[in-house]
Amino acid sequence: MTELIFEQSTAGRINNAQYQSGTFSIDDLPQALLRKTSPALPEVSEMQAVRHYTRLSQLNFAIDTHFYPLGSCTMKHNPRICNEAAMYDGFSGRHPLSPASTGQGVLSCLYDLQEILKDISGMSEVSLAPMAGAQGEFTGIAMIRAYHEARADDARQEILVPDAAHGTNPATAVMCGYTVKEIPTLDNGDVDIDALRAAVGPQTAGLMLTNPSTLGVFERQITEIAALVHEAGGLLYYDGANMNAILGKVKPGEMGFDVIHLNLHKTFSTPHGGGGPGAGPVGVSKRLVPFLPVPRIAESSGEYVLLDKNDCPQSIGRLSCFMGNTGILLRAWIYARMLGREGMKRVADYATLNANYMKVKLEQGGFDMAYKSRRATHEFILTLKKEKTETGVTAMDFAKRLLDKGYHAPTTYFPLLVPECFLIEPTESESLEELDGFIAAMEEIRRESVEQTELVKSAPHSLPVRRLDDVRAARKLDVVWQEDAV
Numbered sequence: 001m002t003e004l005i006f007e008q009s010t011a012g013r014i015n016n017a018q019y020q021s022g023t024f025s026i027d028d029l030p031q032a033l034l035r036k037t038s039p040a041l042p043e044v045s046e047m048q049a050v051r052h053y054t055r056l057s058q059l060n061f062a063i064d065t066h067f068y069p070l071g072s073c074t075m076k077h078n079p080r081i082c083n084e085a086a087m088y089d090g091f092s093g094r095h096p097l098s099p100a101s102t103g104q105g106v107l108s109c110l111y112d113l114q115e116i117l118k119d120i121s122g123m124s125e126v127s128l129a130p131m132a133g134a135q136g137e138f139t140g141i142a143m144i145r146a147y148h149e150a151r152a153d154d155a156r157q158e159i160l161v162p163d164a165a166h167g168t169n170p171a172t173a174v175m176c177g178y179t180v181k182e183i184p185t186l187d188n189g190d191v192d193i194d195a196l197r198a199a200v201g202p203q204t205a206g207l208m209l210t211n212p213s214t215l216g217v218f219e220r221q222i223t224e225i226a227a228l229v230h231e232a233g234g235l236l237y238y239d240g241a242n243m244n245a246i247l248g249k250v251k252p253g254e255m256g257f258d259v260i261h262l263n264l265h266k267t268f269s270t271p272h273g274g275g276g277p278g279a280g281p282v283g284v285s286k287r288l289v290p291f292l293p294v295p296r297i298a299e300s301s302g303e304y305v306l307l308d309k310n311d312c313p314q315s316i317g318r319l320s321c322f323m324g325n326t327g328i329l330l331r332a333w334i335y336a337r338m339l340g341r342e343g344m345k346r347v348a349d350y351a352t353l354n355a356n357y358m359k360v361k362l363e364q365g366g367f368d369m370a371y372k373s374r375r376a377t378h379e380f381i382l383t384l385k386k387e388k389t390e391t392g393v394t395a396m397d398f399a400k401r402l403l404d405k406g407y408h409a410p411t412t413y414f415p416l417l418v419p420e421c422f423l424i425e426p427t428e429s430e431s432l433e434e435l436d437g438f439i440a441a442m443e444e445i446r447r448e449s450v451e452q453t454e455l456v457k458s459a460p461h462s463l464p465v466r467r468l469d470d471v472r473a474a475r476k477l478d479v480v481w482q483e484d485a486v
């Protein structure tokens, strides 16, 4: 199989099936803007191009082809209807610069989404502006900063982050100019509340917490934690990437959080991976409302308007051009409207049921759980430490061998707290057969680790690429084609 489309190129072969002649001429462009040399494009027929890209797409492991239990990332089924409806001409054809008066339809949908997210999260107001979870975090911490600054409370320069947190949490705090103080986790998966008590003080700007945490457990002391941080004058940030576990059941606002982000691309029907696209709306409690980013959609006597900096003088400003990632927001709105209140609850019911089923079955099969005594949320952690000691086979080897068996690997080596860990999130969309298939594959790999150790250690054997140099792939990725390099 030819790997690069350039290698299939034949001079003069073109594909003009979709070119509309007569509508446009090169002469229409200003001479000064014309390039001097032709672009180095592959010269192939339409058929060749179709085959090439279809073949490439089939080399991928994707949620549309394989079970993808990537913990913390919620790789679940995205109903096609959400995609289809979001692409209606009336939505996708709207010019982003057109005034609110000509976009009442789309604004009414987005306003409704704000209201739904307020209801789900228990927060006072919502802004749809941020375009990723990490950008939502940045927005939230920037608002916490603006809040303290507006009160001239300048001593608060520290953000507390539990050691189990997603890497974006401490990174966000640093980007907003704060120092990060790590709070340890107890062996049972809860935050070490004595360490927290010792850490809070007049220097505390806030605490960032994920609940359920990335350890796959629900933080049971959350109301006590919220009281501790609030009494010290700090605010609480909720990382809502794990909302799938508690949708329609528990509201972050009721747990005492002041600001949250939601990953619509995880919980609300947008396929994701490879860095985008996404949407990370933020919700805030009353005291942070003035600092929300603009534009915000408001309603006044049946008319929808976009609030800007003149309407919201204390706003932290804009995070993106126009109105955020509207296509993603529309998918989320359609998904939420289709589910309704009852459907939302069912998401959490089945997401947690599936996780607990797998946890118990794998435990019965002899695997060790990191937090044995705890009920799983929508995800759970298995530690392969024992397997590594006994056979030398690591979590990475297990992950690679799973690919041979037709399963995407779970999240490996995150959270960093647990040695040789697999963070497994089955989601609500998988069938019992699929879950059983994965469990059987895990047990099979365990047998292979003993009987055919090398087979596991050298996996994958069935994919187009074998083991990659992860570090080189991350640090020295070179995917640019250059003619002279061929």
Ligand SMILES: *Cc1c(COP(=O)(O)O)cnc(C)c1O
Pocket: 072, 073, 132, 133, 134, 135, 166, 168, 210, 214, 239, 241, 242, 263, 278, 280
């Ligand atoms: C995915 C995730 C994030 C970051 O979200 P992005 O949309 O990828 O920026 C933050 N926290 C947790 C717990 C996550 O799982």
